[in-house]
Amino acid sequence: MEKFTTLTAVAAPLLRINIDTDAIIPSREMKRVSKEGLAEGLFAGWRYQAPGSREENPDFILNQGPYRRARVLLSGINFGCGSSREHAVWALHEWGIRAVIAPGFGAIFQGNCVRNGIVPVLLDNLTVESLARQVESDPERNQVTVDLVQCLVIAPDGTRHGFQLPTADREMLLEGLDSIAVTLKLEAEILAFRDRDRTQRPWIYLPSTP
């Protein structure tokens, strides 16, 4: 996985609450068993004129000038709620988003972000709205910094906002770790647990399939 340390970039305000993963990538845009080729379907229901079309809707923020180069997304509470589809995160990443700043995230979406190099930044609503206002006056100039080393967001006006991320998630992002490899270092513990558990809850352990 790609490492994330710090990033200063154009931020796009999409200040709606409860943006679900069906909206981030509609089911009909997931046409192959693949983690790739999804950027085109990002926000398809809002980004294009009609369902199924590819004609851009000029009212949608990611179709507008500098926001086409946004690397940071600002949004409302419960961003990424709904379906567990990791395709939402793969689509955001492929399109170019590296951090989402919102007052709250869907739990599965948040987990999916950190496994794919996107930082889910929790900041309160007023702060997100203030970032959005600053950005809107001149998105190209008024860029937002997400510093994962210090766990800080730096607003265009220089204000610094600390945020929190679970330690393991932060390390995974900073180091670009492969979580399976990390866990397999605990192989001995896993096997010991299983052997002990098998005597205590034998009904859990089904016979091996041939």
Place this chain on the structure above:
Amino acid sequence: MGRTILDKLWAEHTVAELGDATSLLYIDRIFLHERTGSVALKGLEAAGRPVRHPEQVFCTMDHIVDTTAGRTDDTRMPGGRDFITSTRASARAAGITLFDLGDDRQGIVHVVSPEQGIALPGVTLVCPDSHTCTLGGLGALAWGIGSTEGEHALATKTLAVRKPKNMRIRFEGALPPRVYAKDLILHLISRFGASGGAGYAIEFAGSAIRALPVEARLTLCNMAVEFGAWTGIVAPDELTFDYVRGRPFAPRPDQWEQAVAHWRTLPSDPDAVFARELEVDCSQLAPQITWGTSPQQGAGIDARVPDPATETDANRRQSAERALQYMGLRPGVPLAGLPISAAFIGSCTNSRLSDLREAAVVLRGRHVASGVRAICVPGSSLVKKAAEAEGLDQVFRDAGFEWRESGCSMCFYAGGESFGLEERVVTSTNRNFENRQGPRTRSHLASPATVAASAIAGALADVRELPPIG
């Protein structure tokens, strides 16, 4: 200090403490489906990592498959065949039990899982699907994950998880007639918001829950994720044990007593402490219906479309304005009486035998209003068979419903079959998101009984005003 059921299951499954409230949890069982499981299996193959304990891993075909008679791998969903054949090949190669097309055990993952005894009280169970929380209805610790976490669980039998906080919600009082678990959960979400449960594992308790049959508890927990919760859970009791006994993957007779003895230790201790407690009085509850594009935008069927102008929170106001525009609704209009053109009974929320029976009580001797397309999709092939054995299929057919093969069907729109442009649909599913059931389709979530009553009326209807016939 007393422990909650979450505390107990957490401790029991902890392989290692990773610090910062995070544990490496042992995952007892894993379920996959062809939509998101396919990509997890393929990712694992590409990395050259084997599936550990494939005998504890199960897979079904539900999301992409057609639900019309005589279906094959050639589904109407664009690219769908690739998902089906890829899943089949990967599942076979990994030695995973697959409930394939044509297998009686095939069906919607969260319907099959309890039906087969794969989900049990006290197990940890994950699936790359957000409604995995359904299985909390049996007292399982079950939650939805992404595909990458799915790969992790398959390869290691574990997941690193940060412990959620404990919340208990007590539903007290007897449910009025024609009010169901679906109405309880819709009411809860509309009252406390779609992120009201964020950061929590929620134990549903109280006299109304103790009285709920197991299938209704599954419905309740199904929508815990729509409340923003990490998962929902109902403590297992005698009803649960009776439900589980004898199912194909449940404990064998010689292990049964030991398993039940263990399950009896799981309920929260009387002095257990919860970070948050809520109480809901059920005795006056009306059947619920949603009017917007988030499950939190709902009300009793006897209510009117709310006026966003009266909403004090700016975000909620904007969201309500947007929702009314999408739904083609004006403030102040009574919800009951809004004309519909389609009705859907199905999905992992409400497609079990008890759901079909409740709908059939309303449909028997009546007919769907003209101009309304009505569809029933049983949750599993076994549910379908059981319903047919007691003649429910005939009741649905006589009433003018299509009677389908099992699958997710029109719960979500993936480019194949769907409801029409701006069509108003009353549906027993769990998500009323924009475009969820079709291009610009306007979905109103409700219980199967309310869906049936509305199909007959040709408009959103109060099922309490429709007495059973005969």
